[in-house]
Amino acid sequence: MSLDLHLHSTVSDGRLPPSELVRFAHAHGVTTMALSDHDATDGVDEAQRVGESLGMRVIPAIELSTDLPGASIHVLGLFLDHHDAALQVTLKGFRDARLERAEQMVDALNRLGVPISLERVFEIAGEGSVGRPHVAQALVEAGHIQTIDEAFDRFIGHGGPAYFEGFRLEPADGIRLIHSVGGFASWAHPNELDGKDWRTYLPAVLEAGIDGLEVYYSKSGDYPPQVNEDMLAACAAHDLVPTVGSDYHGFGTMMSPPGSVASPPELLERLEERVARLRKG
Ligand SMILES: [Zn+2]
Ligand SMILES: [Zn+2]
Numbered sequence: 001m002s003l004d005l006h007l008h009s010t011v012s013d014g015r016l017p018p019s020e021l022v023r024f025a026h027a028h029g030v031t032t033m034a035l036s037d038h039d040a041t042d043g044v045d046e047a048q049r050v051g052e053s054l055g056m057r058v059i060p061a062i063e064l065s066t067d068l069p070g071a072s073i074h075v076l077g078l079f080l081d082h083h084d085a086a087l088q089v090t091l092k093g094f095r096d097a098r099l100e101r102a103e104q105m106v107d108a109l110n111r112l113g114v115p116i117s118l119e120r121v122f123e124i125a126g127e128g129s130v131g132r133p134h135v136a137q138a139l140v141e142a143g144h145i146q147t148i149d150e151a152f153d154r155f156i157g158h159g160g161p162a163y164f165e166g167f168r169l170e171p172a173d174g175i176r177l178i179h180s181v182g183g184f185a186s187w188a189h190p191n192e193l194d195g196k197d198w199r200t201y202l203p204a205v206l207e208a209g210i211d212g213l214e215v216y217y218s219k220s221g222d223y224p225p226q227v228n229e230d231m232l233a234a235c236a237a238h239d240l241v242p243t244v245g246s247d248y249h250g251f252g253t254m255m256s257p258p259g260s261v262a263s264p265p266e267l268l269e270r271l272e273e274r275v276a277r278l279r280k281g
Contacts, residue, residue: 001031002259003268005061005078006188006214006245009035011043012063013125015250018043022050022058025258032268033258034061034078036245039094041082062091063188064174068204071193072131075174076214076243079275080183087181097167102130108162109135109155114144131166132156171208179209184275186212186243191227199230206238211274216244216263218256241274242267 008014009021016024018035021043025033035047035058044060051058060082064075080087106118116138124141125134136151145151155162175185187210190198215231217223223231235242244263246256 001265002029003032003244003263004030004246004248004258004261005034005059005186005243006036006063006076006217006247007033007258008037008063008247008249008254009043009047011035011040012037013249013251018047019050021248021258022047022054022056026051026054026056028257028259030056030259032057032059034059034076034245036061036063036076036078038063038065039091039098041080041088041091044082061183062178064094064169064177066169066171066174068171068201071196071201073171073201073205074188075171075178075210076186076188076245077174077178077181077183078186078243078271080178081181084181087177090177094167094169098130101164101167102135104164105132105135105156105162108164109139112155112161114139114142114155116142116144171205171210175209175211179278182275182279184211184241184271184278185209186214186241188214188245189217189247190214190231191217191223199234202234210240211278212241212243212271214245215242216261216267218246218261241270243271 007021009016009018035044037043041060041062048058059078060080062077066073066075102121103118106116106121109116121134121138122130124137135156136148139145139151178185187205190213213231213235215228244261244267246258246260247254248256248258
C-alpha cells in the first residue's frame with residue numbers, strides 16, 4: 001500500500017481534474033490519498049466518488065498559506081469536515097481577498113504606465129497564493145525594471161503607489177480553522193522556505209498549535225537524509241506526527257508522481273489515532 005497526503009487538482013493549481021488525479025494516483029499504486037487543494041475543498045466529493053469505485057480511500061484536505069514575518073508557512077489540514085458551511089464561507093473569503101489584492105496591484109501598475117497582465121502574475125505564482133513577489137517578477141519580465149527589489153522600492157513596497165494592504169492569515173488562525181472542523185494540521189514542506197532554515201520558524205509554528213510535520217516530501221527530489229532526521233527528531237521532541245506528500249501538481253518542478261515518496265507503514269494509523277485524540281479535545 002502507498003500513502004500520499006498532499007496532491008493538487010484543477011480546483012487550485014494542479015494539472016488534472018479531481019477524478020483524473022485519483023485515477024492517476026491509483027495507477028501509481030496509491031491506496032490512500034488526500035486531495036489538498038489551496039484554499040478550496042471543491043474537488044473532494046468527486047475525488048471520493050471515483051476513489052470508492054477504485055477501492056481507494058480519499059481523505060478530505062486543504063492547503064492554507066499562512067504568514068510569519070519573513071516566511072510563508074503552508075499548513076495542510078487533513079481529515080477535515082469539508083461540508084461544514086462556516087468553513088466554506090471562510091475559504092471563499094480567503095480566495096476572494098487574495099484575488100482582489102492582486103487585481104488592485106495590477107490595475108494600479110497599469111495606471112502608472114508599467115503594465116503587466118494579471119494572467120501572467122497568476123502563472124508565476126504557481127503553487128501557493130498569489131502575492132507581491134509574483135507581481136514584482138512580472139514587472140521584471142515585462143522589462144519595466146531590472147530587479148525584484150526595484151519593484152518594492154518604486155511601486156509595491158509599503159507606502160508605494162501600487163501598494164495595497166495584504167491579506168494575512170496567521171498560522172494560529174489557519175490551524176484553529178482546521179481544528180474547528182475536526183482536522184489535523186501539518187506544516188507542509190518545512191524545508192521549502194526560500195532558502196531559510198525551517199528550524200528558525202519551528203518555535204512559532206509549534207506555538208500556533210501545529211500537529212505534524214511533512215517529513216516525507218518530494219518536490220525535485222526527496223529531502224536529504226539529514227533533513228528527515230532533524231524533522232523526525234523535532235516530531236519526537238514535540239509530540240508531532242509526521243506526514244507524507246508528493247505535492248504533485250503536474251507542472252514545472254512539481255512533478256514527483258503521486259505515491260512516489262516513501263513513508264513508514266504505521267504512519268496512517270498514527271495519524272488516525274491523533275485525529276481521534278484531537279476530536280475528543
Ligand atoms: Zn505548499
Ligand atoms: Zn501543495
